Amino acid sequence: MKNILLVMKAEIKKQQEHNYHSYFVYFSLLIWPVLGFLEVYYTYKPFSLTGNFIGISSGKELLAFLATGYMAYNCYWSMVQNAWSMSYQERTGGTLEVSFLSPASRMAMNYGKALGALLQEVWMFCCFCLFILLYAESIRWDNIFLLPVIFILLLGSSTIWGGMMNAIFLFSRDAEIFMDLFDTPMVLFSGTRIPAACFPVWAKVISLLFPLTYCLNIIRLVLHITGDGAGIGADLLRLGICLLLMVGITKVLLRRAEANNRKNGELQFY
Amino acid sequence: MVRVIGATYKKNRIGIIRAMPWSFIVSRVVTGVTQIVFPFFIYHYFLAGNLNADFGVYTGGADYITYIVLGAALNVLAVSTLMNVGRALITELREGTLEVLLLSPASRTGYFLGCLGEQTMRALLEFGTVLAVGGIFGADLRQTFTLQFVLVILLAILGFFCMGLSLSAVMLEARDTYITQNTLFFLMSLTCGIAFPIQYLPQWVQSFAQIFPLTPAVELFRRVMIHGQGIGENVELLAQLLILSVIYAVIGIVWFRRKERILIERIFG
Numbered sequence: 001m002k003n004i005l006l007v008m009k010a011e012i013k014k015q016q017e018h019n020y021h022s023y024f025v026y027f028s029l030l031i032w033p034v035l036g037f038l039e040v041y042y043t044y045k046p047f048s049l050t051g052n053f054i055g056i057s058s059g060k061e062l063l064a065f066l067a068t069g070y071m072a073y074n075c076y077w078s079m080v081q082n083a084w085s086m087s088y089q090e091r092t093g094g095t096l097e098v099s100f101l102s103p104a105s106r107m108a109m110n111y112g113k114a115l116g117a118l119l120q121e122v123w124m125f126c127c128f129c130l131f132i133l134l135y136a137e138s139i140r141w142d143n144i145f146l147l148p149v150i151f152i153l154l155l156g157s158s159t160i161w162g163g164m165m166n167a168i169f170l171f172s173r174d175a176e177i178f179m180d181l182f183d184t185p186m187v188l189f190s191g192t193r194i195p196a197a198c199f200p201v202w203a204k205v206i207s208l209l210f211p212l213t214y215c216l217n218i219i220r221l222v223l224h225i226t227g228d229g230a231g232i233g234a235d236l237l238r239l240g241i242c243l244l245l246m247v248g249i250t251k252v253l254l255r256r257a258e259a260n261n262r263k264n265g266e267l268q269f270y
Numbered sequence: 271m272v273r274v275i276g277a278t279y280k281k282n283r284i285g286i287i288r289a290m291p292w293s294f295i296v297s298r299v300v301t302g303v304t305q306i307v308f309p310f311f312i313y314h315y316f317l318a319g320n321l322n323a324d325f326g327v328y329t330g331g332a333d334y335i336t337y338i339v340l341g342a343a344l345n346v347l348a349v350s351t352l353m354n355v356g357r358a359l360i361t362e363l364r365e366g367t368l369e370v371l372l373l374s375p376a377s378r379t380g381y382f383l384g385c386l387g388e389q390t391m392r393a394l395l396e397f398g399t400v401l402a403v404g405g406i407f408g409a410d411l412r413q414t415f416t417l418q419f420v421l422v423i424l425l426a427i428l429g430f431f432c433m434g435l436s437l438s439a440v441m442l443e444a445r446d447t448y449i450t451q452n453t454l455f456f457l458m459s460l461t462c463g464i465a466f467p468i469q470y471l472p473q474w475v476q477s478f479a480q481i482f483p484l485t486p487a488v489e490l491f492r493r494v495m496i497h498g499q500g501i502g503e504n505v506e507l508l509a510q511l512l513i514l515s516v517i518y519a520v521i522g523i524v525w526f527r528r529k530e531r532i533l534i535e536r537i538f539g
Contacts, residue, residue, distance in 0.1 A: 027449050027452070027453055028449070028452070031453065031456075032452060032453070032456050035456040035457065035459075035460050036456060038460055039456075039459055039460045039465065040308075042460070042465070042466050042470055042471065043308065043309055043312070043465045043466055044312065044317075045466050045470040046321055046322060046324070046325035046334065046466055046467070046470070047312065047313075047317045047320055047321060047322060048317075048320050048321065048322040049317075049320075050320075051320070054316070179297075183300075184300050184303075184304050187304075188304065188307060188308060188311070193308060194308070194311050194312055194315070194316050195316065198315045198316045199311075199315060200315065203311075203315075
């Protein structure tokens, strides 16, 4: 366990040294997500929220709904983006093969990469979302103790999602298509911008494929944004199963990526 | 100049045929389609067509889906043209061919027109794809392929091209494409009235939006496509688009000439 934590710590440190040396990163980590969030908020402006639409009946409730959606989506999306950029940078830099040449645990390195990126990439935008949630009165003094629970849930689930992304991006030099494949369906169907409960059946089926759907359901139920908390157990169980499945898939993918490279001659990626 | 346009067109065309930038094209089309699908879901599944009265006032009673589709399609055309023209010089720099361009006596305007000519077909293909998807989602596109439609598109491309000249100089100055283009596209998408009328935004943001050619272009496009108006009936929008085009073209050309001198000194001095 000590070794695993050491490897993860080293990967987090590596990420920090490698990526965060330019003020330009603040654009991608704060300004773009904020602009994207505002665009979505204003897309709702032509609509009248009179009545109760799946628990949303006012501008403030809509803000809280979108802030939770964007906060969680940002965590998950930064994992896809990071897996892509790291696989490219490490591939061309010649350090990706260290994943297979080093005696360190493959899984620990994989999750270390994901966690390192997550901690550094999303904190600014999460602060913005928390500010929105406070303004919308979804987070109050009486439920502020829920914040650490939400963060642990977000950190844990998106790190496991990120680990799977890192394993997928080990397979190909040109996996940019995954960016589009994971981004648009995830943002649309997981309930980031629109409640998944209002979807037609076919869209609901697609939404079940993304762990972000369950994660968001739990966060919104806990904060009483789209309901009073009933049914949270079912979502927790589904998220648990989803995470276990992803850990299993990551393990298999890592083994296959290594076997594939050994079979094809050498462990060098580029 | 015609020969420079032809040569640049040919050079870029060969590059595109040999290494088609599929990921850019897929990404732009996906973005455009998402800009349709998301409001479509809100309109049909979530808020069940519950539009407020202001929307009717701001858009002259436009059909919501048609309004959205036209905005998304023109945004794709803008992004595509700005990217393809704006990235021209920095791509030359990255590929090591900027020195040749700087030393050549060829017309710089001809070079950019060649870039524009080459990319227009691809940009229109992306624009057409998003428009066709919008048609499937229920947009009323009966005004497509009328003379007014063609004229608006040509005017819009002129505006985007001139802005692309300035963008090209900015990218060369900053030696960056990623941050510059994405920040610009996020700003345009939020402020130019793509997914909602800009009247919903604060007044100062509405004023800020007027610096982008996309703002008058998308308004003109919607008036032609939704209300069947002619360009002649919207002189103020036409004038704004043309004035912005001239301003951006002058900024781009002057900036590039200054940069050119510095670059030549740096490379060959």
